[in-house]
Amino acid sequence: MALSFLGIESSCDDTAAAVVRGDGTILSSVVAGQTELHAAFGGVVPEIAARAHTEKLDHCVEEALHLSGLRLADLDGVAVTAGPGLIGGVMAGVMLAKGIAAGTGLPLVGVNHLAGHALTPRLTDRVEFPYLMLLVSGGHCQFLRVDAADAFHRLGGTIDDAPGEAFDKVAKLLGLPQPGGPAVEAEAASGDPARFALPRPLLDRPGCDMSFSGLKTAVLRARDDLAAARGGLSRQDRADLCAGFQAAIADVLAEKTRRALAQTRTPLLAVAGGVAANARIRADLEQVAQDGGAGFLAPPLRLCTDNAAMIAWAGIEAFRLGQRDGMALAGRPRWPL
Ligand code: KG4
Ligand code: ZN
Helix, strand or coil, rough: CCCCCEECCCCEEEEEEEEEECCCEEEEEEECCCCCHHHHHHCCCHHHHHHHHHHHHHHHHHHHHEEEEEEECCCCCCEEEEEECCHHHHHHHHHHHHHHHHHHHEEEEEHHHHHHHHHHHHHHHHCCEEEEEEEEEECCCEEEHHHHHHCEEEEECCCCHHHHHHHHHHHHCCCCCCHHHHHHHHHCCCCCCCCCCCCCCCCCCCCCCCCCCEEEEEEHHHHHHHHHHHHCHHHHHHHHHHHHHHHHHHHHHHHHHHHHHHHHCCEEEEEEEHHHHHHHHHHHHHHHHHHCCEEEEEEHHHHCCCCHHHHHHHHHHHHHCCCEECCCCCCCCCCCC
């Protein structure tokens, strides 16, 4: 019989629980978002997130078990995100996992949230090590060479905002709805990406580090210049700004990915995170992989964005390598891979 693990995730603004088998079968995956709770504040409010996790976690776990058809006694272990993330939420998940482990005697495995994302291609597609992973979401942006389930090499990442965060902020600047990524992408479809000369930050510097906050400021300046000159933005102005911004992000991600692939020479490029849903960005990355002689993999979006199936899976991989955490497992707000 294959192993089966319960996974618990509560490090940002999604409360999630899942049951996954060691052969990669996802028996259940429940995700309860909190977008509406934070919408009025223009960002995730840590105290509100922590309280919502506390309220929703029990229910998510019960639901995940129910949908899986398994009882706690049928499981082989409990995996929980122990960081990095908002510490209130991380602690809520860790405490629940400890309670379950103590009550059932099941082994407890603390998982790094980034390892969860980074190992997802093995859950969905059984890929072999090594591979290059690009995580691009609202909270993450980094290149990882994944050598083993416990060996990650970071090649670079953003030194300020994540691209998703930049999409969200640009949407806000232009009066578009949240989440900003899909809204900006939709506007960009009818825009001219060449009309505004927006910067490609850090492309002139070697290495794989990226920066996106200056790009957002450049959009703000272009918007204000237009508004000052014409008293407002036309529909076309907005579409052109969105197209220019999206092209700048895509260019930076593509060029830095080209460098990361050249450095690692891995046979596969995998991408994860909400921003990987962007058609232009995804097509550019796919082209970079092809040019570099590498395969390209983007797992289904529901497994690329925050979820607990990836945590259960990362827990299974760590468990197979011998990891066991006792009641001393502590949540960590910062935890580089
Ligand atoms: O991975 P994710 O669901 O959550 C975390 O950040 O953890 O990513 C959400 C981010 C948001 O910033 C959203 O605006 C962005 O991904 N996003 C997109 C698109 N769809 C979602 N960005 C660009 N283009 C899209 N189509
Ligand atoms: Zn995440």
